[in-house]
Amino acid sequence: MTSEPSKSKTKSKTKATPDNEAEAGRTSATGEVEFEEPEPDRAEVVRKIIRRNVYWALGLGAIPFPFVDAAGVAFAQIKMIRELSAAYGVEFSESRTKGLVTSLISSLGGMVLSYSFIASVVKVVPVVGYALSIFTMPVVSGALTMTMGNVFMMHFESGGTLLDFDPEKMREHFKAEFEKNKLIVEELRNEQAGDAAKA
DSSP: OOOOOOOOOEEEEEEOOHHHHTTOSEEOTTSEEEEEEOOHHHHHHHHHHHHHHHHHHHHHHTOSSTTHHHHHHHHHHHHHHHHHHHHHTOOOOHHHHHHHHHHHHHTTOHHHHHHHHHHHHGGGSTTHHHHHHTTTHHHHHHHHHHHHHHHHHHHHHTTOOSTTOOHHHHHHHHHHHHHHHHHHHHHHHHHHHHHHHHO
16 A cells, blocks of 8 residues: 655745756746655656556557557556546546547647548458557557646646646646657567567
8 A cells, every 4th residue: 555645845946947847837938947855655656557557558549449449548547647637636636637638649730540540440451450559559548648747747747737737838748758758668669569569
């Protein structure tokens, strides 16, 4: 059983970099990032929650049935945000979360959404369709889930809740994180495939 997260936090300042932006709460005009550092125990819990659900999304994205994969990934993302809310002691609302997730994904634009849609639909083509989609849909699903987790972690760490989460303010950050996380998830999938081959 996970212990209730500690309320004590430590404020720090550091230069904004791609590595620490996901953990940042606020960025000043000088480029310095003010963020609340999580307690070590909670930081580990949060990292495990995000990583576990990214792996779920990778697996669900590989389901050979169109639209079932997308529904499964959406379920994993909402489940992840519920778990993050519990870790931070934030009240969870499924309807509010669904709206926020939809808004954030729509910020990626029509090209990414169409790409994901095609990757799912092409699975109806026997053998070839599934072979093509298996290289695309899992990575997109995993990257979306990782980005979603990082964004909500950042918001909750700065003291925010689901009620005051503003997806409009997160749009540019979400898009930048998504592009970065596609590469990270690709590496995770390759590691997963390598481990499976050794087993």
